[in-house]
Amino acid sequence: MFEKLDLKKTIDDETFEKPIGDLKERLSILQRTLRDLNIPVIIVLEGWNAAGITMSIHEIIQSLDPRGFNLHAIDNPSDEEEARPFLWRFWLRTPSNGRISIFARSWYSRALAEKLSGIGWKKSMKDEITSINNFERQLADNGTIIIKFFLHISKDDQNMRLLVRERNPLTAWLVTPKIWNFHHHYETYLPVIEEFIENTDTAYAPWHVIDATDRKYTILKIYTALVKTLEKKIAETQAGQSRKSKTKSIAKPQKTPVHRRTSSESPHSKEECQDLLNNLQIEMLELHYLLFKRKIPFIIAYEGWDAAGKGGNIMRVARYMNPLGYDVIPVAAPTQNEKQYHYLRRFIKHFPSAGHIAIYDRSWYGRVLVERVEGFCSENEWQRAYQEINEMEQDYVESSGGGMVKFWLEIDKDEQLKRFKQRQDDPLKQYKITKEDWRNREKWDQYDSAVDEMLARTNTPYAPWVVIESDDKWYARVKALKTVIKNIEKLL
Numbered sequence: 001m002f003e004k005l006d007l008k009k010t011i012d013d014e015t016f017e018k019p020i021g022d023l024k025e026r027l028s029i030l031q032r033t034l035r036d037l038n039i040p041v042i043i044v045l046e047g048w049n050a051a052g053i054t055m056s057i058h059e060i061i062q063s064l065d066p067r068g069f070n071l072h073a074i075d076n077p078s079d080e081e082e083a084r085p086f087l088w089r090f091w092l093r094t095p096s097n098g099r100i101s102i103f104a105r106s107w108y109s110r111a112l113a114e115k116l117s118g119i120g121w122k123k124s125m126k127d128e129i130t131s132i133n134n135f136e137r138q139l140a141d142n143g144t145i146i147i148k149f150f151l152h153i154s155k156d157d158q159n160m161r162l163l164v165r166e167r168n169p170l171t172a173w174l175v176t177p178k179i180w181n182f183h184h185h186y187e188t189y190l191p192v193i194e195e196f197i198e199n200t201d202t203a204y205a206p207w208h209v210i211d212a213t214d215r216k217y218t219i220l221k222i223y224t225a226l227v228k229t230l231e232k233k234i235a236e237t238q239a240g241q242s243r244k245s246k247t248k249s250i251a252k253p254q255k256t257p258v259h260r261r262t263s264s265e266s267p268h269s270k271e272e273c274q275d276l277l278n279n280l281q282i283e284m285l286e287l288h289y290l291l292f293k294r295k296i297p298f299i300i301a302y303e304g305w306d307a308a309g310k311g312g313n314i315m316r317v318a319r320y321m322n323p324l325g326y327d328v329i330p331v332a333a334p335t336q337n338e339k340q341y342h343y344l345r346r347f348i349k350h351f352p353s354a355g356h357i358a359i360y361d362r363s364w365y366g367r368v369l370v371e372r373v374e375g376f377c378s379e380n381e382w383q384r385a386y387q388e389i390n391e392m393e394q395d396y397v398e399s400s401g402g403g404m405v406k407f408w409l410e411i412d413k414d415e416q417l418k419r420f421k422q423r424q425d426d427p428l429k430q431y432k433i434t435k436e437d438w439r440n441r442e443k444w445d446q447y448d449s450a451v452d453e454m455l456a457r458t459n460t461p462y463a464p465w466v467v468i469e470s471d472d473k474w475y476a477r478v479k480a481l482k483t484v485i486k487n488i489e490k491l492l
Contacts, residue, residue, distance in 0.1 A: 002152055002190065002194055002209065005209065005211045006211060007152075007153070007157070007211055007213050008213065009211050009214060009217050010213070010216075011214065011216050011217050013216070016216040016217075016219075016220055019220065019224075020219070020220060020223060023220075023223040023224065023227050024062065024063040025063075026227050026231075027060075027063040027064070027223065027226060027227055027230075028063045028064065028065070030227065030230045030231065031065060031069075031100065032065075033234055034098060034100070034145075034230070035068055035098040035099075036098075037098070037238075038097035038098045039097070039098065039143060039144075039233070039234070039237060040094070040095040040096060040097050040098065040099055040100075040101075040139075040143065040144045040145070041095060041100040041101070041144065041146075041147070041230070042094070042095060042100075042101050042139070042144055042146045042147070043060070043100065043101070043102045043103065043147050043148075043149075043226070044103045044146070044147070044148040044149065045057060045103065045104055045105070045149050045151070046105060046106060046109060046148070046149065046150045046151070047149070047151030047152065047153075048151065048152065048153050048158055049158065049179045049182060049183065050153070050158055050161035050162050050165065051151035051152065051153045051158070051212045052151055052212050052218055053104055053105065053151060054104065055215065055218075056149070056151065056212075056218060056219065056222055057071065057104055059219045059222070060102065060222065060223075060226070061102070064100065068098075068099055069099065069100035069101070069102055070093070070095065070099065070100070070101050070102070071102045072093050072101060072102065072103050072104065072106075073104040073105070074103060074104065074105040074106055074107075074109060074110060075105075077089065077110070080353065083295070083353035083354040083355075084351060084353055084354075084400070085351060085395065085396050085399040086107075086110070086111070086114075086128070086131065086395075086399040087107060087131060087132075087395065087399070088348060088351055090106070090107050091135075091342075091344075091345050091348045091349070092345070092348075094139060094144070094341060094342060094345060095144070096337075096340035096341050097143075097340045097341075098340075107132055107135070108132070108196065108200070111128040111132065111196075112125075112189075112192070112196065125192075125196065127398060129196065129199045131395045131398075131399065133199075133200055133202060133205075134391040134395065135395075136200075136202065136204065136205040137202070137204055137205075138342065138344070138388050138391070140205060141204075141384055141388075142342045142343075144342075145229070145233045146204065146205035147206075147208070147225065147226060147229050148205060148206065148207045148208065149207075149208050149209075149210060149222060149225070150197060150208070150210070151212035152209055152212060153211075153212050153213055154213070155183070155186040155187070157213055158183055162175050162179065162180070162183060197209065208221070208222075208225045210222065250380065250383045250384055250387075251387055252383060252386050252387060252457060253386050253387055253390055253457045253458070254457075255453070255456035255457055256456055256457075256459045256460075257452075257455075258408075258455035258465050258467060259467065260408070260410050260451075260452075260455070260467050261410065261467070261469050268474075268475070268478070270474050273474035273475065273477070273478050274474070276478050277316055277474075277477060277478060277481065280478070280481040280482060280485060281316070281319050281320040281481070282320060283485055284317065284320060284321060284485060285320040285321055285322070287485060287488045287489065287492070288321045288322060288325055288326070288357065289322070290488075291325075291355055291356075291488065291491075291492070292322075292325050292356070293355070294355070294492065295354035295355045296355060296402055296403070296491060296492070297352040297353060297355065297356055297358075297400050297401075297402035297403075298352065298356075298358075298402055298403045298404070298487075298488060298491070299351070299352060299357070299359075299360070299396070299403070299404040299405075300317065300357065300358070300359045300360070300404075300405055300406075300407070301360045301363040301365070301404070301405070301406045301407065302314060302359070302362065302363070302407050302409065303362060303363060303365050303406070303407065303408050303409070303454075304407070304408055304409025304410065304411075304468075304470065305409065305410070305411050305447075306416065306437045306440055306441070307411070307419035307423065307432075307433075307437070308409035308410065308411045308416075308470045309409055309411075309470050309473045309477075310361055310409055311361065312473060312477065313407075313409065313468070313470075313476060313477050313480050314328060314359055314361060316477040316480075316481060317359070317477075317480060317481055317484060318359060321357070325355065325356055325357065326352075326356060326357040326359060327350065327352070327356070327357075327358050327359070328359045328361060329347075329350045329359065329360050330361045331347075331360060331361060331362035331363055331366065332362075334346060343364070343367055343377075343381075343385075344364055344388065344389075344392055347360070347363060347364045348392070351396060351400075352402070354400070364385075364389055365389070365454055365458075367385040367389075368382050368385050368386065368450060368454045368458075369447065369451065369454060372450050373443055373446045373447055373450055386454075386457040389458055390458055390460055393458075393460065393462060393463040394462050394463070397462040397463065398462070402491075403487055403488065403490075403491040404462070404463040405463075405464070405466060405483060405484060406458075406463060406464065406465050406466065407466055407468050407480055407483075408451070408455060408466070408467050408468065409468045409470040409476065410467050410468065410469055410470055411470050411471050412471065413441075413444055415471050417441075420433055420438070420441070455467075466480075466483050468480050468483075
Protein backbone atom coordinates (compact mmCIF):
# COMPACT_ATOMS: atom_id res chain seq x y z
CA MET A 1 0.00 0.00 0.00
CA PHE A 2 2.62 2.56 1.07
CA GLU A 3 5.07 1.66 -1.69
CA LYS A 4 2.53 2.86 -4.28
CA LEU A 5 2.63 6.42 -2.96
CA ASP A 6 4.72 9.05 -4.68
CA LEU A 7 6.43 10.76 -1.74
CA LYS A 8 7.75 13.49 -4.02
CA LYS A 9 4.31 14.66 -5.06
CA THR A 10 3.88 18.45 -4.94
CA ILE A 11 1.52 21.01 -6.44
CA ASP A 12 2.02 24.67 -7.24
CA ASP A 13 0.04 27.57 -5.80
CA GLU A 14 -2.24 27.95 -8.82
CA THR A 15 -3.17 24.25 -8.88
CA PHE A 16 -3.98 24.47 -5.19
CA GLU A 17 -5.84 27.78 -5.04
CA LYS A 18 -8.14 27.14 -7.98
CA PRO A 19 -10.15 24.23 -6.45
CA ILE A 20 -9.62 24.70 -2.70
CA GLY A 21 -11.98 27.65 -2.35
CA ASP A 22 -14.88 25.77 -3.92
CA LEU A 23 -14.12 22.67 -1.82
CA LYS A 24 -14.14 24.66 1.41
CA GLU A 25 -17.43 26.31 0.53
CA ARG A 26 -18.90 22.95 -0.43
CA LEU A 27 -17.80 21.35 2.88
CA SER A 28 -19.50 24.15 4.80
CA ILE A 29 -22.76 23.53 2.93
CA LEU A 30 -22.45 19.76 3.44
CA GLN A 31 -22.14 20.24 7.19
CA ARG A 32 -25.50 22.01 7.26
CA THR A 33 -27.05 19.31 5.08
CA LEU A 34 -25.76 16.59 7.41
CA ARG A 35 -27.31 18.42 10.34
CA ASP A 36 -30.67 18.73 8.57
CA LEU A 37 -30.63 15.02 7.67
CA ASN A 38 -29.51 13.97 11.18
CA ILE A 39 -26.48 12.11 9.82
CA PRO A 40 -23.53 11.71 12.24
CA VAL A 41 -19.98 11.79 10.86
CA ILE A 42 -16.64 10.57 12.20
CA ILE A 43 -13.42 11.92 10.68
CA VAL A 44 -10.25 10.13 11.78
CA LEU A 45 -6.78 11.55 11.18
CA GLU A 46 -3.87 9.22 11.81
CA GLY A 47 -0.29 9.24 10.58
CA TRP A 48 3.37 9.34 11.48
CA ASN A 49 4.56 11.80 14.10
CA ALA A 50 5.15 15.21 12.46
CA ALA A 51 3.18 14.17 9.36
CA GLY A 52 0.82 17.14 9.72
CA ILE A 53 -2.20 15.86 11.63
CA THR A 54 -2.66 19.11 13.58
CA MET A 55 -2.15 21.23 10.47
CA SER A 56 -4.70 19.18 8.54
CA ILE A 57 -7.33 19.46 11.27
CA HIS A 58 -6.74 23.20 11.48
CA GLU A 59 -7.47 23.47 7.77
CA ILE A 60 -10.59 21.29 7.94
CA ILE A 61 -12.25 23.17 10.78
CA GLN A 62 -11.82 26.51 9.02
CA SER A 63 -14.75 25.47 6.83
CA LEU A 64 -16.95 24.14 9.62
CA ASP A 65 -19.38 25.80 12.00
CA PRO A 66 -17.74 25.20 15.42
CA ARG A 67 -21.18 24.60 16.96
CA GLY A 68 -21.59 21.46 14.86
CA PHE A 69 -18.43 19.50 15.57
CA ASN A 70 -16.31 18.16 18.42
CA LEU A 71 -12.56 17.71 18.24
CA HIS A 72 -11.04 14.84 20.22
CA ALA A 73 -7.27 14.83 20.66
CA ILE A 74 -6.47 11.28 21.75
CA ASP A 75 -3.51 10.79 24.04
CA ASN A 76 -2.68 8.35 26.81
CA PRO A 77 -5.82 7.17 28.65
CA SER A 78 -6.70 8.73 32.00
CA ASP A 79 -6.81 6.56 35.12
CA GLU A 80 -10.56 6.14 34.70
CA GLU A 81 -10.23 5.25 31.01
CA GLU A 82 -7.42 2.81 31.81
CA ALA A 83 -9.78 0.99 34.17
CA ARG A 84 -12.42 0.49 31.46
CA PRO A 85 -12.61 -1.68 28.32
CA PHE A 86 -10.42 -0.43 25.46
CA LEU A 87 -13.17 1.04 23.27
CA TRP A 88 -15.16 2.52 26.17
CA ARG A 89 -13.80 6.06 25.87
CA PHE A 90 -14.27 6.08 22.11
CA TRP A 91 -17.90 4.99 22.36
CA LEU A 92 -18.50 8.00 24.61
CA ARG A 93 -16.97 10.28 21.99
CA THR A 94 -19.09 9.09 19.08
CA PRO A 95 -21.20 11.88 17.56
CA SER A 96 -24.92 12.37 18.02
CA ASN A 97 -27.15 12.62 14.96
CA GLY A 98 -26.26 15.58 12.76
CA ARG A 99 -22.91 16.27 14.40
CA ILE A 100 -19.29 15.66 13.39
CA SER A 101 -16.61 14.12 15.61
CA ILE A 102 -13.03 14.74 14.49
CA PHE A 103 -10.36 12.51 16.01
CA ALA A 104 -6.77 13.74 16.11
CA ARG A 105 -5.51 10.19 16.42
CA SER A 106 -7.97 7.58 17.54
CA TRP A 107 -8.47 3.98 18.56
CA TYR A 108 -5.82 3.06 15.98
CA SER A 109 -2.96 4.95 17.59
CA ARG A 110 -3.97 3.73 21.04
CA ALA A 111 -4.25 0.12 19.88
CA LEU A 112 -0.77 0.27 18.35
CA ALA A 113 0.79 2.14 21.25
CA GLU A 114 -0.79 -0.01 23.95
CA LYS A 115 -0.59 -3.39 22.24
CA LEU A 116 2.74 -3.40 20.41
CA SER A 117 4.62 -2.95 23.66
CA GLY A 118 3.05 -6.02 25.29
CA ILE A 119 3.82 -9.70 25.21
CA GLY A 120 1.95 -11.62 22.53
CA TRP A 121 1.24 -8.42 20.60
CA LYS A 122 0.51 -10.20 17.31
CA LYS A 123 -2.51 -12.02 18.72
CA SER A 124 -3.46 -8.89 20.63
CA MET A 125 -3.37 -6.85 17.42
CA LYS A 126 -5.56 -9.40 15.64
CA ASP A 127 -8.12 -9.15 18.45
CA GLU A 128 -8.03 -5.36 18.31
CA ILE A 129 -8.58 -5.37 14.55
CA THR A 130 -11.69 -7.52 15.04
CA SER A 131 -12.99 -5.25 17.80
CA ILE A 132 -12.36 -2.09 15.77
CA ASN A 133 -14.01 -3.47 12.65
CA ASN A 134 -17.06 -4.48 14.68
CA PHE A 135 -17.17 -1.07 16.36
CA GLU A 136 -17.02 0.80 13.05
CA ARG A 137 -19.50 -1.52 11.33
CA GLN A 138 -22.05 -1.10 14.11
CA LEU A 139 -21.79 2.68 13.86
CA ALA A 140 -21.98 2.61 10.07
CA ASP A 141 -25.01 0.30 10.13
CA ASN A 142 -26.67 2.86 12.38
CA GLY A 143 -26.08 5.59 9.80
CA THR A 144 -22.72 7.08 10.82
CA ILE A 145 -20.38 8.14 8.00
CA ILE A 146 -16.78 7.20 8.83
CA ILE A 147 -13.88 8.73 6.89
CA LYS A 148 -10.31 7.78 7.84
CA PHE A 149 -7.04 9.40 6.75
CA PHE A 150 -3.47 8.19 7.25
CA LEU A 151 -0.78 10.79 6.54
CA HIS A 152 2.36 9.10 5.26
CA ILE A 153 5.89 10.54 5.11
CA SER A 154 9.30 8.95 4.68
CA LYS A 155 11.70 8.32 7.53
CA ASP A 156 14.08 10.99 6.23
CA ASP A 157 11.29 13.57 6.00
CA GLN A 158 10.14 12.70 9.50
CA ASN A 159 13.68 13.03 10.83
CA MET A 160 14.01 16.50 9.29
CA ARG A 161 10.66 17.66 10.69
CA LEU A 162 11.44 16.39 14.18
CA LEU A 163 14.79 18.18 14.17
CA VAL A 164 13.15 21.44 13.07
CA ARG A 165 10.64 21.17 15.91
CA GLU A 166 13.28 20.24 18.44
CA ARG A 167 15.42 23.27 17.58
CA ASN A 168 12.51 25.69 18.00
CA PRO A 169 12.01 26.63 21.68
CA LEU A 170 8.26 26.98 21.08
CA THR A 171 7.83 23.43 19.72
CA ALA A 172 10.69 21.51 21.32
CA TRP A 173 8.37 20.13 24.01
CA LEU A 174 6.45 18.26 21.31
CA VAL A 175 9.42 16.02 20.55
CA THR A 176 9.78 13.47 23.35
CA PRO A 177 12.20 10.56 23.75
CA LYS A 178 9.27 8.24 23.04
CA ILE A 179 8.70 9.91 19.67
CA TRP A 180 12.37 9.61 18.77
CA ASN A 181 12.32 5.96 19.78
CA PHE A 182 9.34 5.34 17.49
CA HIS A 183 11.21 7.15 14.69
CA HIS A 184 14.32 4.99 15.12
CA HIS A 185 12.12 1.90 14.70
CA TYR A 186 10.36 3.30 11.61
CA GLU A 187 11.24 0.27 9.44
CA THR A 188 9.96 -2.10 12.13
CA TYR A 189 6.63 -0.36 12.57
CA LEU A 190 6.00 0.34 8.86
CA PRO A 191 4.80 -3.18 7.91
CA VAL A 192 2.81 -3.46 11.14
CA ILE A 193 0.97 -0.20 10.47
CA GLU A 194 0.41 -1.21 6.86
CA GLU A 195 -1.08 -4.54 7.97
CA PHE A 196 -3.30 -2.72 10.46
CA ILE A 197 -4.59 -0.37 7.77
CA GLU A 198 -5.14 -3.13 5.20
CA ASN A 199 -7.15 -5.20 7.67
CA THR A 200 -9.36 -2.28 8.71
CA ASP A 201 -9.93 -0.86 5.22
CA THR A 202 -13.61 -1.70 4.78
CA ALA A 203 -16.45 -0.61 2.55
CA TYR A 204 -18.20 1.02 5.51
CA ALA A 205 -15.05 2.72 6.89
CA PRO A 206 -12.42 3.08 4.14
CA TRP A 207 -8.91 4.44 4.56
CA HIS A 208 -7.46 7.29 2.52
CA VAL A 209 -3.67 6.96 2.67
CA ILE A 210 -2.18 10.30 1.65
CA ASP A 211 1.34 11.35 0.79
CA ALA A 212 1.85 14.16 3.29
CA THR A 213 5.22 15.45 2.06
CA ASP A 214 3.78 18.60 0.51
CA ARG A 215 1.36 20.64 2.65
CA LYS A 216 -0.82 21.94 -0.19
CA TYR A 217 -1.10 18.51 -1.79
CA THR A 218 -2.13 16.99 1.56
CA ILE A 219 -4.85 19.57 2.22
CA LEU A 220 -6.25 19.31 -1.31
CA LYS A 221 -6.42 15.49 -1.11
CA ILE A 222 -8.17 15.57 2.27
CA TYR A 223 -10.73 18.16 1.18
CA THR A 224 -11.40 16.31 -2.07
CA ALA A 225 -11.94 13.00 -0.25
CA LEU A 226 -14.18 14.59 2.38
CA VAL A 227 -16.41 16.39 -0.09
CA LYS A 228 -16.64 13.44 -2.49
CA THR A 229 -17.51 10.95 0.28
CA LEU A 230 -20.05 13.18 2.00
CA GLU A 231 -21.76 14.12 -1.26
CA LYS A 232 -22.11 10.45 -2.17
CA LYS A 233 -23.52 9.46 1.23
CA ILE A 234 -25.93 12.38 1.31
CA ALA A 235 -27.16 11.54 -2.18
CA GLU A 236 -27.80 7.95 -1.09
CA THR A 237 -29.73 9.16 1.95
CA GLN A 238 -31.86 11.56 -0.06
CA ALA A 239 -32.57 8.80 -2.57
CA GLY A 240 -33.77 6.59 0.24
CA GLN A 241 -30.96 4.06 -0.21
CA SER A 242 -28.85 4.70 2.86
CA ARG A 243 -29.60 2.95 6.12
CA LYS A 244 -32.14 0.47 4.77
CA SER A 245 -29.96 -0.67 1.89
CA LYS A 246 -27.05 -1.34 4.21
CA THR A 247 -28.99 -3.87 6.23
CA LYS A 248 -30.68 -6.01 3.57
CA SER A 249 -28.49 -9.01 4.38
CA ILE A 250 -28.40 -9.38 8.14
CA ALA A 251 -26.08 -11.90 9.76
CA LYS A 252 -27.72 -13.39 12.82
CA PRO A 253 -25.97 -15.71 15.29
CA GLN A 254 -26.88 -19.38 15.29
CA LYS A 255 -29.50 -20.44 17.81
CA THR A 256 -28.51 -22.29 20.96
CA PRO A 257 -31.87 -23.12 22.57
CA VAL A 258 -32.17 -22.30 26.28
CA HIS A 259 -34.62 -24.36 28.33
CA ARG A 260 -37.21 -22.35 30.24
CA ARG A 261 -39.20 -23.90 33.08
CA THR A 262 -42.23 -22.00 34.28
CA SER A 263 -42.35 -23.33 37.80
CA SER A 264 -40.00 -24.44 40.57
CA GLU A 265 -40.39 -26.35 43.74
CA SER A 266 -37.94 -25.12 46.32
CA PRO A 267 -36.36 -27.85 48.46
CA HIS A 268 -36.24 -25.28 51.26
CA SER A 269 -38.81 -23.34 53.22
CA LYS A 270 -38.84 -19.54 53.23
CA GLU A 271 -36.99 -19.53 56.57
CA GLU A 272 -34.35 -21.94 55.26
CA CYS A 273 -33.89 -19.83 52.15
CA GLN A 274 -33.40 -16.74 54.31
CA ASP A 275 -30.68 -18.51 56.30
CA LEU A 276 -29.02 -19.67 53.09
CA LEU A 277 -29.17 -16.15 51.71
CA ASN A 278 -27.49 -14.73 54.79
CA ASN A 279 -24.53 -17.10 54.38
CA LEU A 280 -24.34 -16.50 50.64
CA GLN A 281 -24.42 -12.73 51.11
CA ILE A 282 -21.43 -12.93 53.46
CA GLU A 283 -19.60 -15.02 50.87
CA MET A 284 -20.55 -12.50 48.21
CA LEU A 285 -19.03 -9.68 50.26
CA GLU A 286 -15.71 -11.56 50.48
CA LEU A 287 -15.67 -12.25 46.75
CA HIS A 288 -16.52 -8.62 46.06
CA TYR A 289 -13.40 -7.54 47.93
CA LEU A 290 -11.31 -10.04 45.96
CA LEU A 291 -12.61 -8.66 42.68
CA PHE A 292 -11.73 -5.16 43.84
CA LYS A 293 -8.28 -6.23 45.01
CA ARG A 294 -7.50 -7.94 41.69
CA LYS A 295 -9.12 -5.13 39.65
CA ILE A 296 -11.54 -7.46 37.87
CA PRO A 297 -14.85 -5.94 36.69
CA PHE A 298 -18.10 -7.88 36.67
CA ILE A 299 -21.53 -7.35 35.10
CA ILE A 300 -24.83 -8.84 36.23
CA ALA A 301 -27.69 -8.21 33.80
CA TYR A 302 -31.31 -8.85 34.79
CA GLU A 303 -34.12 -9.43 32.34
CA GLY A 304 -37.48 -11.08 32.99
CA TRP A 305 -41.22 -10.82 32.91
CA ASP A 306 -42.91 -7.89 34.61
CA ALA A 307 -43.41 -8.74 38.31
CA ALA A 308 -40.90 -11.62 38.11
CA GLY A 309 -38.98 -10.19 41.06
CA LYS A 310 -35.97 -8.46 39.55
CA GLY A 311 -35.90 -5.70 42.17
CA GLY A 312 -36.08 -8.03 45.16
CA ASN A 313 -33.47 -10.28 43.58
CA ILE A 314 -31.05 -7.42 43.05
CA MET A 315 -31.54 -6.24 46.64
CA ARG A 316 -30.54 -9.66 48.00
CA VAL A 317 -27.50 -9.99 45.74
CA ALA A 318 -26.18 -6.57 46.70
CA ARG A 319 -27.27 -6.46 50.35
CA TYR A 320 -23.85 -6.98 52.01
CA MET A 321 -21.68 -5.69 49.18
CA ASN A 322 -19.61 -2.55 49.70
CA PRO A 323 -21.75 0.25 48.17
CA LEU A 324 -18.61 2.03 46.97
CA GLY A 325 -17.80 -0.94 44.75
CA TYR A 326 -20.98 -1.47 42.78
CA ASP A 327 -23.68 0.39 40.87
CA VAL A 328 -27.23 -0.61 40.07
CA ILE A 329 -28.29 0.79 36.71
CA PRO A 330 -32.10 0.97 36.32
CA VAL A 331 -32.89 0.97 32.62
CA ALA A 332 -35.93 2.83 31.32
CA ALA A 333 -36.92 4.08 27.89
CA PRO A 334 -34.13 6.11 26.26
CA THR A 335 -34.27 9.88 26.66
CA GLN A 336 -34.46 12.17 23.64
CA ASN A 337 -30.75 12.83 23.98
CA GLU A 338 -29.89 9.12 24.17
CA LYS A 339 -31.90 8.48 21.01
CA GLN A 340 -29.45 10.69 19.13
CA TYR A 341 -26.69 8.07 19.54
CA HIS A 342 -26.19 4.40 18.77
CA TYR A 343 -28.49 2.49 21.11
CA LEU A 344 -25.62 0.57 22.79
CA ARG A 345 -23.83 3.73 23.88
CA ARG A 346 -26.03 4.42 26.90
CA PHE A 347 -25.30 0.95 28.29
CA ILE A 348 -21.57 0.92 27.53
CA LYS A 349 -21.35 4.25 29.35
CA HIS A 350 -22.08 2.42 32.62
CA PHE A 351 -19.70 -0.51 32.11
CA PRO A 352 -17.87 -1.08 35.40
CA SER A 353 -14.31 0.06 35.99
CA ALA A 354 -11.68 -2.45 37.10
CA GLY A 355 -12.69 -4.11 40.38
CA HIS A 356 -16.29 -2.86 40.33
CA ILE A 357 -19.62 -4.55 39.70
CA ALA A 358 -22.42 -3.16 37.53
CA ILE A 359 -25.91 -4.56 38.03
CA TYR A 360 -28.33 -3.77 35.20
CA ASP A 361 -32.03 -3.78 36.06
CA ARG A 362 -33.03 -4.47 32.46
CA SER A 363 -30.43 -3.91 29.80
CA TRP A 364 -29.50 -3.63 26.12
CA TYR A 365 -31.83 -6.58 25.48
CA GLY A 366 -34.70 -4.13 25.36
CA ARG A 367 -33.81 -3.72 21.67
CA VAL A 368 -34.88 -7.33 20.92
CA LEU A 369 -37.74 -7.40 23.43
CA VAL A 370 -39.88 -4.32 24.10
CA GLU A 371 -38.52 -2.30 21.15
CA ARG A 372 -39.10 -5.25 18.83
CA VAL A 373 -42.60 -6.11 20.06
CA GLU A 374 -43.82 -2.53 20.45
CA GLY A 375 -42.34 -1.36 17.16
CA PHE A 376 -40.01 1.22 18.71
CA CYS A 377 -37.27 0.21 16.25
CA SER A 378 -37.30 -1.17 12.72
CA GLU A 379 -37.15 -4.89 11.93
CA ASN A 380 -33.67 -4.41 10.47
CA GLU A 381 -32.50 -2.77 13.67
CA TRP A 382 -33.65 -5.48 16.07
CA GLN A 383 -32.49 -8.28 13.77
CA ARG A 384 -29.05 -6.65 13.58
CA ALA A 385 -28.94 -6.35 17.35
CA TYR A 386 -28.28 -10.03 18.12
CA GLN A 387 -24.87 -9.93 16.48
CA GLU A 388 -24.11 -6.43 17.77
CA ILE A 389 -24.89 -7.48 21.34
CA ASN A 390 -22.81 -10.64 21.12
CA GLU A 391 -19.88 -8.65 19.74
CA MET A 392 -20.22 -6.01 22.46
CA GLU A 393 -20.33 -8.60 25.25
CA GLN A 394 -17.37 -10.55 23.88
CA ASP A 395 -15.32 -7.39 23.48
CA TYR A 396 -16.15 -6.36 27.05
CA VAL A 397 -15.08 -9.72 28.49
CA GLU A 398 -11.89 -10.00 26.42
CA SER A 399 -10.70 -6.40 26.65
CA SER A 400 -11.48 -5.89 30.34
CA GLY A 401 -10.63 -9.34 31.65
CA GLY A 402 -13.95 -9.23 33.45
CA GLY A 403 -16.99 -11.46 33.64
CA MET A 404 -20.67 -11.30 32.84
CA VAL A 405 -23.73 -13.27 33.88
CA LYS A 406 -27.21 -12.69 32.48
CA PHE A 407 -30.40 -13.69 34.26
CA TRP A 408 -33.80 -14.32 32.73
CA LEU A 409 -36.42 -14.40 35.50
CA GLU A 410 -39.19 -16.75 34.41
CA ILE A 411 -42.74 -16.91 35.79
CA ASP A 412 -45.90 -18.29 34.25
CA LYS A 413 -48.80 -16.17 33.08
CA ASP A 414 -51.07 -17.05 36.01
CA GLU A 415 -48.40 -16.16 38.56
CA GLN A 416 -47.88 -12.81 36.87
CA LEU A 417 -51.59 -12.03 37.05
CA LYS A 418 -51.64 -12.96 40.74
CA ARG A 419 -48.74 -10.56 41.45
CA PHE A 420 -50.27 -7.78 39.39
CA LYS A 421 -53.44 -7.97 41.48
CA GLN A 422 -51.46 -8.05 44.74
CA ARG A 423 -49.63 -4.91 43.72
CA GLN A 424 -52.83 -3.20 42.67
CA ASP A 425 -54.50 -3.97 46.00
CA ASP A 426 -51.54 -2.99 48.19
CA PRO A 427 -51.16 0.81 48.66
CA LEU A 428 -47.45 0.33 49.37
CA LYS A 429 -46.90 -1.54 46.11
CA GLN A 430 -49.23 0.26 43.73
CA TYR A 431 -46.33 2.28 42.36
CA LYS A 432 -44.94 -0.97 40.92
CA ILE A 433 -47.90 -1.58 38.59
CA THR A 434 -48.60 0.62 35.57
CA LYS A 435 -50.91 0.69 32.58
CA GLU A 436 -47.90 -0.28 30.49
CA ASP A 437 -47.54 -3.52 32.48
CA TRP A 438 -51.14 -4.45 31.65
CA ARG A 439 -50.63 -3.57 27.97
CA ASN A 440 -47.49 -5.71 27.81
CA ARG A 441 -49.40 -8.61 29.34
CA GLU A 442 -51.88 -8.49 26.47
CA LYS A 443 -48.96 -9.26 24.14
CA TRP A 444 -47.67 -12.18 26.21
CA ASP A 445 -47.36 -14.55 23.24
CA GLN A 446 -45.40 -12.01 21.19
CA TYR A 447 -43.03 -11.37 24.08
CA ASP A 448 -42.74 -15.11 24.73
CA SER A 449 -41.58 -15.69 21.16
CA ALA A 450 -39.14 -12.77 21.36
CA VAL A 451 -37.69 -14.12 24.63
CA ASP A 452 -37.08 -17.54 23.08
CA GLU A 453 -35.18 -16.05 20.15
CA MET A 454 -33.24 -13.64 22.38
CA LEU A 455 -32.03 -16.41 24.67
CA ALA A 456 -31.16 -18.74 21.79
CA ARG A 457 -29.19 -16.19 19.73
CA THR A 458 -27.28 -14.55 22.59
CA ASN A 459 -26.38 -17.48 24.85
CA THR A 460 -22.60 -17.55 24.52
CA PRO A 461 -19.67 -19.07 26.47
CA TYR A 462 -18.41 -15.63 27.50
CA ALA A 463 -21.85 -14.27 28.48
CA PRO A 464 -24.22 -17.16 29.23
CA TRP A 465 -27.89 -16.90 30.07
CA VAL A 466 -29.14 -18.42 33.31
CA VAL A 467 -32.89 -18.95 33.62
CA ILE A 468 -34.13 -18.30 37.15
CA GLU A 469 -37.42 -20.05 37.86
CA SER A 470 -39.11 -17.29 39.84
CA ASP A 471 -42.57 -18.53 40.78
CA ASP A 472 -40.99 -19.02 44.21
CA LYS A 473 -39.27 -15.69 44.96
CA TRP A 474 -37.07 -17.04 47.73
CA TYR A 475 -35.86 -19.96 45.64
CA ALA A 476 -35.10 -17.48 42.83
CA ARG A 477 -33.03 -15.27 45.12
CA VAL A 478 -30.97 -18.20 46.39
CA LYS A 479 -30.34 -19.53 42.87
CA ALA A 480 -29.32 -16.11 41.53
CA LEU A 481 -26.83 -15.48 44.34
CA LYS A 482 -25.38 -18.99 44.05
CA THR A 483 -24.95 -18.44 40.31
CA VAL A 484 -23.19 -15.10 40.78
CA ILE A 485 -20.85 -16.60 43.37
CA LYS A 486 -20.05 -19.57 41.14
CA ASN A 487 -19.23 -17.31 38.18
CA ILE A 488 -17.03 -15.00 40.25
CA GLU A 489 -15.15 -17.95 41.78
CA LYS A 490 -14.53 -19.32 38.31
CA LEU A 491 -13.35 -15.92 37.12
CA LEU A 492 -11.03 -15.49 40.09
